[in-house]
Amino acid sequence: MEPFTMDRNFQKVDIIDDFGSLIWVERYYGDSSVEMVVPATQDMFQKISLGTFLGLNNSDEIMIVESMNIEEGNIKFSGIALLPWMNNRFIRVSAAHEDRYWYIEGMAGWILWDIIYNMCVASSPYLNGTINTGIVNPQKFAIPGLDLRSYDSSGPSVKVGVPYGPVYDAMREIATTYEIGMQIVFDVNETPQLGFRSYKGLDRTSSQSDNATIRFSPQMDSFANIKELQSQAAFKTDAYAFAPGNPDGLATDAGVSSVSGTGYTGFDLRALLVFAEDVTTDMVGGSSANLVSILNSRAVDALSNNKFVKAVDGEIVPDNQFKYGVHYNLGDVIEVQGNTGVVQNARITEYIRSEDSSGEKAYPTVSMIS
DSSP: OOOOEEOTOOOOOEEEOOOOOEEEEEETTSSOEEEEEEEEEEEHHHHTTOEEEEEEETTTOEEEEEEEEEEEEEEEEEEEEHHGGGGSSSSSOOSOOOOEEEEEEEHHHHHHHHHHHHHTTTTTTTTTTSOOOOOOOOGGGOOTOOOEOOOOOOEEEEEEEESSSSSSHHHHHHHHHHHHHEEEEEOOTTSSSSEEEEEOOOOSSSSSSSSOOOEGGGGGOEEEEEEEEEETTOOSSEEEEOOOOOOOOOOOOOOEOOSSSSSGGGGOEEEEEEEEEEEEEEEHTTTTHHHHHHHHHHHHHHHHSSSSSEEEEEEOOOHHHOBBBTOOOTEEEEEEEEOOOOEEEEEEEEHHHHEETTTEEEEEEEEEEE
């Protein structure tokens, strides 16, 4: 691997070729990270400091160094990708002190873009002063050169309540709820070179015929150290959300969400009651339809956090017949097979590159899909 530093214009400055170890992890939901150990020399102090941009050959993500630890003649640098760094920006679309939420309606992949565009991009009406948010000189929050690449347009339109607060935390909550990947990528062939994208991987399971099936299994020597787990302890089939504050005295039905498929009854129906304590008059604007939409969204969120667990866990063997970047990519849905023969759909959620004195390794990790 060849890590290198970059300046604030994203130009390559120094190649770091004398590191002791390097772990570079790219993640589906954007919280990518890096850890690098280098000799504690004066030359290294000049090359890398807190806030330095790091790049890597064969990667289109950029990391920023957030911490360093000097010990036993070495420096351990740790950093995060540019997207989680966006927690240094916050969400606010109103000058009213009492407001705490921003309600956005659209496809989830577009909502992710809408958040980062309006809170981090110079042309946003909230940053260029067109819309007052109660902040003097909001232009200073713009990230130079950041723009849109693309966004996922699948799935239905939804309405979400985005809490005022850190940008990335709010985006990650939406991304994990609707299983949409996101990242800020760097491409020298694009203008601007820095861009945000939301996306979904391809379906590479045996239930479809458009893409070649990818299955990792012990029979193929591609899946090892296998563990299997099934649990319905936290599983809920139906969620009902109510607003105890009943803003504006609106008479509405509860928000509802149910697991798709055959209707559950009797001992198979597992219901959950949700109280949306934070819903206020300002959020609903006197509309019972808005209130129901908000409550439906809360019910969906509740079910997403109470899924049936059916997991086949293990390690994907690095040197197998399926190659990352050729046969599958980050976010793709593949199959893993346990020792009992149980086949489970799983999403590629991480790709890890590492190198130390024992050599270089690269392998994915997966997250099971219930």
